[in-house]
Amino acid sequence: MSTVHRLFNSPAEDVWKVIADGWLYSGWVVGASRIRAVDAHWPEAGSRLHHSVGAWPLVIDDSTRVTAVEPGRSLELVARGWPLGEAKVVITLEDLGTQCRVTISEDAIRGPGKLMPKAVRSPLIGARNTETLKRLELMAAGGAGR
Template structure:
């Protein structure tokens, strides 16, 4: 399991609005190259967006499924990166004064990366990736926040 947190200078509604926009994931999820298509119902439970991810010449085409949605406090998604892994990712948003505390937890749930011998290494890599993810998410949220100001 990997757990990371950050703060965003925006309300939980504004942060959740970015999480509710499947096109935005290409900007804040490290390794995502494109969002190929998405269900307009995203992030309703059961809705899906299809993505391509990878580094260098490696490319994985897979999907992310919304599992649970509690706007603007919580979003649970299940990103697939098969044949490597299927994860469960939980975003939690809490107001904290003038900012929003954003926490992400990610668990390996299936695939070879979840094997007990490699899972500790993969968890550390997820932590590093999610550190970058939250930094990028904060930039996207705060850029949108600035666009809304008169």
């Protein structure tokens, strides 16, 4: 899996509030262009958010499903974007008081994205998730999700 870390100048509680609000997903996840619906019990295991990926007019409608969660600490997802495929994503938060270390690990698990050699796809995923963490940090610092 491609893994990136970032130290946030926000407490884990504030970061989790952004993650736990599925309607904010497209604001911090690079590639998600809009949210169409969020299950009422998001982010409980089995819940989904329905998103679109891409830039208009080349937009793909699909969904992301929670496969495991430890509220305030970690979220495991299967993100879909067919016909490109599916990816497993694990987000973890390490509470450091007024700061928080956030880690995202991701890799393709199904579809054409999995056929790309790992040496090629890992740096691409890492670059995307580096920007994803920057966006998440800004949203948490700005009070999104409160």
